[in-house]
Amino acid sequence: MKILVLPGDGIGSEIVSQAVRVLEKIQSSPGEIELSHGVLGGAAYDQYGHPYPPETQKQARAADAILLGCVGGPKYDTLPRNVRPEQGLLGIRKDLSLFANLRPAMLYPELAASSSLKPEIVAGLDIMIIRELTGDIYFGQPRGRRTNANGEDEGFDTMHYAKSEVERIARVGFETAMKRNKKLCSVDKANVLDTSILWREVVTEMHKQYPEVELSHMYVDNAAMQLVRAPKQFDVIVTGNIFGDILSDEASMLAGSIGMLPSASLDANKKGLYEPIHGSAPDIAGQNKANPIATILSLAMMMRYTFNRTDLANRIETAVRKVLADGKRTGDIAQKGETVIGTREMGDAIVAAL
Numbered sequence: 373m374k375i376l377v378l379p380g381d382g383i384g385s386e387i388v389s390q391a392v393r394v395l396e397k398i399q400s401s402p403g404e405i406e407l408s409h410g411v412l413g414g415a416a417y418d419q420y421g422h423p424y425p426p427e428t429q430k431q432a433r434a435a436d437a438i439l440l441g442c443v444g445g446p447k448y449d450t451l452p453r454n455v456r457p458e459q460g461l462l463g464i465r466k467d468l469s470l471f472a473n474l475r476p477a478m479l480y481p482e483l484a485a486s487s488s489l490k491p492e493i494v495a496g497l498d499i500m501i502i503r504e505l506t507g508d509i510y511f512g513q514p515r516g517r518r519t520n521a522n523g524e525d526e527g528f529d530t531m532h533y534a535k536s537e538v539e540r541i542a543r544v545g546f547e548t549a550m551k552r553n554k555k556l557c558s559v560d561k562a563n564v565l566d567t568s569i570l571w572r573e574v575v576t577e578m579h580k581q582y583p584e585v586e587l588s589h590m591y592v593d594n595a596a597m598q599l600v601r602a603p604k605q606f607d608v609i610v611t612g613n614i615f616g617d618i619l620s621d622e623a624s625m626l627a628g629s630i631g632m633l634p635s636a637s638l639d640a641n642k643k644g645l646y647e648p649i650h651g652s653a654p655d656i657a658g659q660n661k662a663n664p665i666a667t668i669l670s671l672a673m674m675m676r677y678t679f680n681r682t683d684l685a686n687r688i689e690t691a692v693r694k695v696l697a698d699g700k701r702t703g704d705i706a707q708k709g710e711t712v713i714g715t716r717e718m719g720d721a722i723v724a725a726l
């Protein structure tokens with residue numbers, strides 16, 4: 373297993389180093405896991421003057437899977453947009469054609485009280501949100517700024533999907549649903565947007581190949597509402613880039629803390645970039661406060677989706693469940709009165725559980 377490790381910025385190196393300990397622990401023989409290390413985001417800008425430099429690109433292309441911490445930070449906020457840390461993330465996703473973003477939102481029963489919703493609404497929640505990652509209004513051309521006929525400044529972007537782009541993400545949606553509870557909800561805005569009308573047509577057509585899957589369609593505004601009203605109605609959600617960006621963040625709050633949620637971004641051959649959904653948390657960086665669980669669960673996804681090692685994925689997830697059941701809590705998931713442990717101590721507990 374050739375894995376490239378990119379800690380990134382902020383809390384990245386703290387959380388990724390705990391995940392690397394997990395990798396070392398699950399390796400059954402030396403050399404089974406081959407790690408390389410590189411830079412992305414602000415760290416790459418500092419070293420090479422670009423957030424996704426050719427050096428990292430070469431490493432990323434050679435790896436089977438990539439483990440990323442997180443990128444960004446106030447230090448880089450005033451840089452021109454093309455060299456901001458986030459451009460490193462968009463760059464690597466585009467370069468490796470990582471078009472499918474898988475974000476589970478699940479709530480461990482032990483953490484039901486950390487959710488902002490009532491425990492009975494979220495306990496046992498287990499949703500998979502699949503977001504298209506390389507198209508839509510984030511990449512559509514033309515875009516830019518201009519002065520209109522009235523001499524007023526305006527900004528504009530283009531929402532765009534080609535049929536083939538919808539087909540490949542819809543396929544990931546159907547296949548994922550087949551491995552779970554066979555329910556797929558496609559989210560769009562087909563009452564307003566032409567792009568969404570095409571999206572809905574393509575998903576409906578593909579449904580013929582997956583008759584066992586129960587397919588539904590939902591407008592994005594309704595989906596946003598249903599996610600907080602009755603989130604357990606969902607199994608797998610598939611949606612475009614911008615809707616998925618917003619809905620997956622909303623769903624993450626159902627699960628209590630963004631410090632708990634992993635993600636995978638896959639290409640057509642299951643090569644993947646795995647990362648926690650949270651950012652670089654500059655407010656707690658360098659203080660041994662960050663929760664490393666989202667990063668460690670990202671490794672479990674890596675074992676499951678890229679390496680087909682369900683055994684190792686289950687082992688990691690079981691270890692995480694055990695430390696939570698034992699009452700181990702970082703600050704973000706602790707309730708009032710609970711003892712808080714640090715990033716390293718959480719790593720110690722998970723390695724011990726393994």
Ligand code: NAD
Nearest residue numbers: 442443444445631649650651652653654655656662663704
């Ligand atoms: P953030 O996710 O970094 O932080 C939001 C809040 O959650 C903060 O209070 C933070 O302390 C807390 N938090 C985040 N991760 C945590 C963890 N593992 N354990 C405990 N608490 C955690 O979002 P933000 O503050 O909006 O952004 C900070 C920087 O991160 C910005 O530069 C932003 O652009 C970048 N960012 C990067 C990514 C990414 O790398 N994928 C995603 C989002 C934001």
